[in-house]
Amino acid sequence: MAKSLLDQHQLKAVAKLFGLLAEPTRLDILQNLKKTSLSVGQIVDATNAKQSNISKQLGILHDAGLLKRERQGNLIFYSIADPMIFDLCALVCGKLRKDAESQLALIRSLGK
Template identity: 40%
Template sequence: MAVMNKAVLHQVAEYFKVLSEVSRLEVLCSLKHGAKNVTQIMAETGLGQANVSKHLKILTQAGMVKRQPHGVQVYYEITDPTILPMCELVSRGLANRLEFQLQEFHSIL
């Protein structure tokens, strides 16, 4: 990573703070294949309406998700195309690290 000033690093930290909540990650995964309304997100995640709405508000304020009114419904979709590939990259890294730790553990036995 290139040397960044503190203001940039602060923004990076805030970005990752938004992604540090499991329920928000569940909401983002629900939106992986396209726009959904709150009811659809609730059905996919098992989260309650107030919880989904709270997390959608945070994701929208962070610029990761946008809301689009369609009649009486509001649909949400991911606006930041880097989020899901980044989460997949982190997941692969964690899986690789766990595999390495498992191999080390087996070599000790």
């Protein structure tokens, strides 16, 4: 069995997907969409970003296939296209929490 390393093209694709999750505003949008689909206005209210920025980031996430779009009259509702992203976020959050706990334990042991 060979080494099976990703080639340049594949690395770029993986990097691009991670890049989509590398912005706080986009993560905020995604976590707000975790339970239910929301209109643009609702997302604007739920976050503290401007409408134009939210619209832009929604477009980016939609173009990348992470979000679905559905028009309902005057409103446009966005929803998660692939819940896998929450698995990613859960892993990262778990790691950060674990790191923080070790850090805390270290500090405690020093202060003793």
